[in-house]
Amino acid sequence: MPDIAGATPRIARAGYKDWGRCDLTFVELSAGTTVAGVTTRNVCCSSEVELCRENLKGGKARALVVNAGNSNAFTGYRGRDAVEAITAKVATHLGCAQSEIFVSSTGVIGVPLPKDKAEVGLDRVFKTDPCTWEAAAHTIGTTDTFAKGAMASAMVDGRKVHLVGIIKGSGMIAPDMATMLGYIFTDAAVDAPFLQQLLSASNQSSFSCITVDSDTSTSDTVLAFATGKAGNAILRSLEDAGASAFASALNDVCRQLAQLVVRDGEGAQKFIEISVTGAISDDSARRVGLAIANSPLVKTAIAGEDANWGRVVMAVGKAGEHADRDKLSISFGAVTVARDGLPVDGYDETPVAAHLKGENINIGVDLGLGDGRATVWTCDLTHGYISINADYRS
């Protein structure tokens, strides 16, 4: 992934857990960097999320700190103390306001983040050399099995601007409005309100369209930082030249990052894309898609490579959305298996079986009611998910 002028990642070992790996990521941002963000709707959110929300009001950022191995969620005033110690120390180091420092933590819930370890980690990271985005992506991970990043570029105001994104997540994934620990960096100049508008829109068709297990994390956050070092005229609205190209590049990065989380879903063996059409609205289509994507019976059928479309019908019916059993059509891969509320007589099972043996599964649902459409992504539910989560110690 390319360097982003004005955004410099570094990693170090704070020792939040008894492990040898780096677990603290520090990204220094040049003066003038704008920021936007979307955060979890979980009402039991962490101090980090609360502070992010407060700091987003200012729209300015000078640094991001990500702690891995301890989520600091549900830790009361001690958790808040640790976050404030971090922002104070970084602000002193950079000579900026505490409100320009953004902190995330991920890992076990309920254990206060050890302030002393954070301070040791920061002292180390301040002195270390910059690292690659790949190394940063690896360091923010916990149960992730691979480092996740994405990139895009766009022509804005005669200049090529770059975007890179890194993300972590594989379980407790069912974003409601936002979520995921994801960070996007760009050298484009974009003012904060417009960056927020674009990020919120991208989120609707990316992070809000994935689910691994229907569980919503207490810590999840997606932040976008724009350093402005590309030197383009500041983007303030969709009317500005290059704004559409930038929006499209941002969409692209968000969708790539979101899909990477599903591909690394805990125990996942298959990546499932569910396309819903013919709903009464796009929102309704998304909710139907997520009802299918969250159904344990659909997810286990796919794990078993079984074209059990009856379970898809069941999931459509329980979604609580407008649907008419007798107008419903369902396809697996390119083959329509049910149409207008009836199984298709003698459809060819061979291509369906072949499709289900692959890694990438497409399920199509047409509700036959209107023009609403949405695509959501999930993974299958396997023995691997059970093994990972029945053994992971609280």
Added chain:
Amino acid sequence: MPDIAGATPRIARAGYKDWGRCDLTFVELSAGTTVAGVTTRNVCCSSEVELCRENLKGGKARALVVNAGNSNAFTGYRGRDAVEAITAKVATHLGCAQSEIFVSSTGVIGVPLPKDKAEVGLDRVFKTDPCTWEAAAHTIGTTDTFAKGAMASAMVDGRKVHLVGIIKGSGMIAPDMATMLGYIFTDAAVDAPFLQQLLSASNQSSFSCITVDSDTSTSDTVLAFATGKAGNAILRSLEDAGASAFASALNDVCRQLAQLVVRDGEGAQKFIEISVTGAISDDSARRVGLAIANSPLVKTAIAGEDANWGRVVMAVGKAGEHADRDKLSISFGAVTVARDGLPVDGYDETPVAAHLKGENINIGVDLGLGDGRATVWTCDLTHGYISINADYRS
């Protein structure tokens, strides 16, 4: 389980699947029997459910027919034809109206119920000897691993009245308003509107408080039949003598039946009772309880005998209900592990670990906001669930 005067069960083999067992259950009801019912909210419901809803308006029943091995859901006009053939044949046999015959089917979705097999099965069952409730409970089951029944009695108008209930279900269990294939028979005399009122109320604290996998069946139905053969003065309202005793006995049977479904949850190794107190309303408490009960991460933690209360916090937070992180208390068994939004310092892990090793797990959540309370029941999520559902052919 005791005989119920006026309700006579019989079983036979229709051969809906290629198996040697009986798969058709026929319960003849004496003239004057009243009926009440609650049915699934799944909008893709079966023809059987549609017909049940129509026939419930009449409030009178002369027979129940339950087909096992084929749910007849999502089968269009052919499915409807099969159900009407059954009601016509039974009505002719008994000399009653078709609207007094109630039919349920359970099993694979999307294959029309074979009308010829149903007719052969009915011819056989009409000629067979009555059977026990245990045999009927066994015959209505599909993936169930044991036959499920419950009983109770009450003194009404100086007479002892009896109730028996049978139920099937172990997967696709997340009732929304109603559900389950369950049948309750009583010799009490209860008029149909009052029976409906009592059944709907019982349902709220029994069938609506259980979940196995968050999936809602397309076929689920609970029906209560009152033959009146006990000879008591007809119960018409809660003011009538004995009505409270009867209501309490009905509650008791519904709760027993609901819990049996969870105990037989697919792959279940542990029975989990979740008590939520301090919510802003009983409904809110129930929704918080179900969010915990449906969380794959909570259910896998219990499977792993791990007191991972952080996952309970997460589930409370994602429920979409009023909750205040800093007022939340959580207990496992008799031990409070978190209080007022903080882990309890140095709580004794020994009794918690011992509790989690048992088969019956109690999770307590106090939201600290109001007087709303609810108890819900679920089971753990294990490798067994994956094995059963990744292999079950559509």
